[in-house]
Amino acid sequence: MLEKTLAGILEAQVRRYPLLEIQDLYKLLHQASLGSEHAVSNDDGVRAWLDGELATMGAGPEEPLLDDISPDGEIVRVHLRPYLGAGHEPERLLEAFLRTAREYQGSVERFGRYGEVAVQVASAGRLNVPAEQISQFMQQMGEQGFPAIHHSAPFRAHYRPAYRVVARVFLEPAIATR
Numbered sequence: 733m734l735e736k737t738l739a740g741i742l743e744a745q746v747r748r749y750p751l752l753e754i755q756d757l758y759k760l761l762h763q764a765s766l767g768s769e770h771a772v773s774n775d776d777g778v779r780a781w782l783d784g785e786l787a788t789m790g791a792g793p794e795e796p797l798l799d800d801i802s803p804d805g806e807i808v809r810v811h812l813r814p815y816l817g818a819g820h821e822p823e824r825l826l827e828a829f830l831r832t833a834r835e836y837q838g839s840v841e842r843f844g845r846y847g848e849v850a851v852q853v854a855s856a857g858r859l860n861v862p863a864e865q866i867s868q869f870m871q872q873m874g875e876q877g878f879p880a881i882h883h884s885a886p887f888r889a890h891y892r893p894a895y896r897v898v899a900r901v902f903l904e905p906a907i908a909t910r
Contacts, residue, residue: 737803738764738849739858746860749891753884754861754869761846762880763809764802766838768829768897775830782826785894786812792892797907798900805900807836810907812894820907828902836899840878844870 745760746752795811797818802808810825847870854863873879883893 738846739853741801741803742850742853743858746858749887750860751884751886751890752860753887754865755881755884756887757850757859757861757866758869758873759881759883760801761843761850762878763897764807765843765846766840766878766880767807767836767899768833778830779826782822782829782896786816786822789813789892789894792894795895799895801897807832807897808900808903809895809897810903812896815907820904824904825896825898828898828904829896831902832897832899835902843878844874 741764742757742760745757749756789812792813795814797811797814799809799811800807810828812825815825816822847866850859850861851863851866851870853859854861854866859866873881882888883891887893
């Protein structure tokens, strides 16, 4: 079940973002398994980060409002452009993001399993990142304690990512059921 569902998520990401590189794949797996705790140092800083991003994000590619990134559907990326375009309040998203950072219990063990699935999917030729590169990168990052990282420069330049990672349970019901 995990392998099939996560494989589908990974393949969908590669179809939507064909310039996705190892850093972007790692970031996706990191967020799907560990949530957003790494992104919160203090509430005021997180608020300023969101306000700044909303003011400067500009146009970007067409994106869904929600992107399931964990196989169980618990963790999603909420894309800011369609979120605002649908008239939703940034403050509500900020609250969901902060609650996720404080209350969601991620798992390094889960992160390792997700990495193994990514290697399997890549070995089957269904990702644009080689399996060996994924294995090596995961090992290298594991030696550093699996830190959070930024998207690759090509990903940022081409796709202009603007989203927040949240636990679905903390979203407004009208959004969470989409």
